[in-house]
Amino acid sequence: MNSITAAEVAGAAAPATTAGVPPPRRRMSSTRWAALAFLAPLAAYLAIFYAYPLYRNVELSLHDYTPRAFVQGNAEFLGLDNYADVVSSSMFGLALRNTALFVLISIVAQYAVGLALAVFFHRRFRLSAVLRAMFLVPWLLPLIVSASTWSWMLNSENGIVNSVLGAFGIGQINWLTSPDWALWSVIIANIWLGIPFNLVILYAGLQNISGDLYEAAALDGANAWQRFWRVTFPLLRPVSAITLLLGLIYTLKVVDVIWIMTTGGPGNASLTLAVWSYREAFGTGQPDFSPAAAVGNMLIVIALAAGFVYLYLQRRQERT
Known part of the structure; x- marks a missing residue:
């Protein structure tokens, strides 16, 4: 039997190493540089297109x-x-009030209608996909086209809205030229434009709710409204929160729809903070x-x- 030397014993006890594997410290360093390399384009994009314009x-x-x-x-x-x-300024209070009304009414109505449509389409009936795609049309159209279409529809003299109302015995409404109706006109147009976004996000959120929960609620005797209020609405709360937040941010900066339809008028009846900012910079001829x-x-x-x-x-x- 061959004798085993102390050196051989020590060599056997030592952990095996793989040839070509860098030391842990060097590996950590290379991983860090790789992470920075992937992060650099995003950091440059944020600096050029966000940080610098904000500055x-x-x-x-x-x-x-x-x-x-x-x-x-x-x-x-x-x-x-x-x-x-x-x-x-004398216009600040009016612009702030109009902005609050424009934003709050728009996002609440967009969310309510979008949620109702999302629940409706979640039932998966025939032509559901076709109808859902048709509801996305307002979202796909350029805003200048949508705003111009609403300006034509709400025209006091020959607009289709007044024509329909006239068929029911309702007199002419000066949607775009009356201080009482101008703000409501742009709110209606903005609600129509924002419904598809809410529909898409909330419909996607409904897909993540397990059908077993509805079956369990139905076995417990819950009707359709109780299933919505006790199951759908609470589980949809995180998606609803981000939908409302994005809707708020988007609606705060709406300029094109209001500018095309009323330019913030008549007078300042539909003036919001965003339109006021645009008017001061580009809309008066004296920037x-x-x-x-x-x-x-x-x-x-x-x-x-x-x-x-x-x-x-x-x-x-x-x-x-």
Whole structure:
């Protein structure tokens, strides 16, 4: 029997190593560099298309930028004076009120109708896919086409809406030229445009709810309304929250629909903060970029506040 030396015993006890495998520290370093390489394009995109424009918008709002100042590069620093001028303006209260009405009514109506349609199409009947695709048409059309179509439909003289109302004995309504109806006109058009988005997101959320829950509720004697209120609505709450948040952010910045239909008028009857910002910058022929940037930054703050509220509610729900 051959004798085993101490060196052979030590070699047998040592862990086997694979040839060509780098040390753990070098492997961690290469993994980190690979992660940074994948992250770099996204970071560059965010810096170029988000961080820099936001910085420029803040800079615009803190200086007195006119077309001449843009050319000469000598805009006077005003600090928060532009924000003070915007808040003290006679149009600020009206624009804030119109924005609140426009946003709240739009997102509530879009969500309610979108949820009703999602539940309706969730039943999977014949032609369900065809009808669901038809409801997506408003979402696919360019906004300028949709807004122009609604302007024609709501025309006081020969619009199809007044023609239909006239058939039921209802007199002519000046949808786009009356201060009492202009804001409602753009709200109706915006609701129509936003329903498909809510339908798609909420319908996708319904697909993740197990059918066994509905069967168990039906065995317990729950009717259709109770199954919706006790099963569908609670389980759809996370999807509903993100749908409402995205709807809020989108509706806050709506300009094209209102501008094409009423340009914020008549007078300022349908003026919102977003339209006010656009009008100050591009709509008067005498650009005033700094107040426009100040109003735009206010909208950004409102959207950020809504995002933080959403995150707070999500974390609170996760803890409970």
